[in-house]
Amino acid sequence: MIVKVIDKVKNYEEAIKLSCDELVKNGSIEDRYYDAILSKIEEFGAYFCIADHIAMPHARPEDGALKTDLCVLKLNKEVDFLGKPIKIFFTITAVDSSSHIETIKKLAEICMNKEKVEKILNSNNEKEIMEVM
DSSP: EEHHHHHHHHSHHHHHHHHHHHHHHSSSSHHHHHHHHHHHHHHHSTEEETTTEOOOOOOOOGGTTSSOOEEEEEEEEEEEETTTEEEEEEEEEOOSSHHHHHHHHHHHHHHTTTHHHHHHHHOHHHHHHHHHH
């Protein structure tokens, strides 16, 4: 898992690109995974926005996933994601659907815990966010 805190981005595409770049550096995805995420957004809209201030961009394993991983990108200033204000991007990658589901289950547990979400939203410290995760 990778955790990054940055001040702001121009748009949600930049946020997703930054998180995908981290996953590429970590050997978790191929570059084309980012393009696949954008295609999903174009096709389905903002369905990646899973809770207030939280988006979970992802693509299919065959879209360039090399290993199961997660990049948590926390923005200090929210960005508009097709009409929804987002500050946390949980960009996930999984090599198969069962590991994909496990990652989503863990993230759902965090998203349902208001205290944990507030800690992430209010933190500027990558280590602190890692501990919450």
